[in-house]
Amino acid sequence: MAKKILMIVGDFVEDYEAMVPMQILQTMGHQVDTVCPDKKPGEWVATAIHDFEGHQTYSEKPGHRFAITADFESVSVSEYDALVLPGGRAPEYLRLNDRVIEIVKQFDAEQKPIAAICHGPQILAAAGVLVGKQCSCYPAVQYEVAAGGGQYIQPAASMDSAHTHGHLVTAPAWPAHPAWMRAFLDVLEG
Template identity: 60%
Template sequence: MSVKKILMLVGDFVEDYEVMVPFQMLLMVGHEVHAVCPGKKPGQTVATAIHDFEGHQTYSEKPGHNFLVNADFDAVDPAAYDGLVIPGGRAPEYLRLNDRLLDIVRHFAKAGKPIAAVCHGPQILVAAGVLKGKSCTAYPAVRPDLEVAGATWVNTNETFSNAHVDDNLVTSPAWPSHPELIRKFLELLGTTIKP
């Protein structure tokens, strides 16, 4: 297996599981993962939030852990990376206001490099203007955004454990989908894991 370089876009109140678990899973298979945040330098942290599904009309939110930023957003050259991961939580709603971050996302989309986005992460894809003609999923409350952006909504939300692939893009509705999301992302990267 060849080592791939993965870029992960994070910010304060990113969803705890949606940043921690993919980061650790990708490291576990031997890939190099750089987590970057506009306005933060390597060694600084972002706060995370734990979103849970407890029978309310929407998810509940609890304090999570601090997550270490390990690379410099200002120095990122997207051409040096093989894939992009966009976790959800509350971070995407304000990260999508950063023009350089959107340009980075557009690079991955235009180059056809694998992109994985979970939960509210597709809000960044909407803002980058890269979803027209794509089919994808997200947390159900993001559906109107996807459709206005010209994407076709795929309902994988009955169990929250499914993921959907369209060309270089894999999306899923929430953290229970991590096994499926990361499996499909690894397939897009060309990563094989031997039993």
């Protein structure tokens, strides 16, 4: 049965963590609405591509234009079955938006599936929804997960693992897409 899924993005969202999950979910027949504060349908956000090339941290390269398909100001959580929070640099400022936090809290309160990857859990921590929950994320975000009352789940060395805790499905970075999306689809369809 097709579901309606909300994805919150912003400029310099990680390209793979927005585009690939959206395409996977659409391939499975689900509708994915992409929104961004201060952006309207038909506009776009710039993405960044983060890669693991042997440096002390990931590198960043210009990505693509990622289309906004729905109006952020009109979001009604009751119309959606699930939420996706990609990573990249966008979560660090999206978490400062009161409406983003309100939306996340409502999805959590209603126990609707939430998928977050990489830096996406920064938004979960800011929303206060990690208390007593296990959460995987990019390793640099582990301190925010802990400060937000969550238990950090360390990813496999290959960064390709996902973790499910109730309605929350999290992963460390885009190499985890197969595991992350498989687990999210299990929760979504469960």
